[in-house]
Amino acid sequence: MRVVNINQAIIEKLQKSGISNLMKSLESCEWLVIEEKDGKIIGAAGIGGFFRFSSIQIIKEFQGKGIGKKIQKELIGESKSKKYSFIMVLFNPDNLSSVNLHTSLGYKKIFRLKYSEKHINDVCGISFNKSGELFFQLLKIFNTKIGTIFLGCILKIFKPFFRQLLGYNEKNLPEPNISWMLKNFEKI
Numbered sequence: 001m002r003v004v005n006i007n008q009a010i011i012e013k014l015q016k017s018g019i020s021n022l023m024k025s026l027e028s029c030e031w032l033v034i035e036e037k038d039g040k041i042i043g044a045a046g047i048g049g050f051f052r053f054s055s056i057q058i059i060k061e062f063q064g065k066g067i068g069k070k071i072q073k074e075l076i077g078e079s080k081s082k083k084y085s086f087i088m089v090l091f092n093p094d095n096l097s098s099v100n101l102h103t104s105l106g107y108k109k110i111f112r113l114k115y116s117e118k119h120i121n122d123v124c125g126i127s128f129n130k131s132g133e134l135f136f137q138l139l140k141i142f143n144t145k146i147g148t149i150f151l152g153c154i155l156k157i158f159k160p161f162f163r164q165l166l167g168y169n170e171k172n173l174p175e176p177n178i179s180w181m182l183k184n185f186e187k188i
């Protein structure tokens, strides 16, 4: 296991192992923790974007063997040593392995983002200091109906900047629909 900064060689290695086809956002990270076997990347976790969102992906045949937990722990430790105030993650609440992995390591739920029927994510984070804690308290406004309207407007305005802000680069993401978001609001 090692920590690497993203560069063209690492992106090519991620693509060669097939891992970034499964989790495109890994290519938008600033740095990664990678686990390799026979020169091939079999697991990677990284942080990217202004809001320090983390992504993690383990190649299917190596899942459930403790690799995810090991590299996620390293990612948290490295984030602390880089003096970050917080890190965040987005995961689908139905993705039990991801929910269990992140909550067992201290990620706390902040709000549920129902962007569209296909894109439902819990926004979670770990704060490392008072500024991080304060930021998460502010984000909790999005855990209310009024906050959801505000969030919908922000998402509409900032959609072209998701890659820079969130390290999120899924193609063909629909326009956020504020009335749908409001109708389907779920407090967590």
Ligand SMILES: CC(C)(COP(=O)(O)OP(=O)(O)OC[C@H]1O[C@@H](n2cnc3c(N)ncnc32)[C@H](O)[C@@H]1OP(=O)(O)O)[C@@H](O)C(=O)NCCC(=O)NCCS
Residues within 6 Å of the ligand: 054, 055, 056, 057, 058, 059, 062, 063, 064, 065, 066, 067, 068, 069, 070, 089, 090, 091, 095, 096, 097, 098, 100, 101, 104
């Ligand atoms: C989510 C993922 C990273 C977990 O990595 P992993 O190496 O398979 O997980 P680990 O073996 O380290 O297990 C970590 C924890 O997850 C839980 N877990 C693992 N597999 C699970 C499963 N199939 N169902 C429920 N919980 C599971 C366990 O609680 C485990 O904690 P424990 O060992 O303390 O009990 C991996 O399954 C994966 O790459 N999934 C696809 C991509 C993804 O969903 N990424 C997250 C989105 S941000």
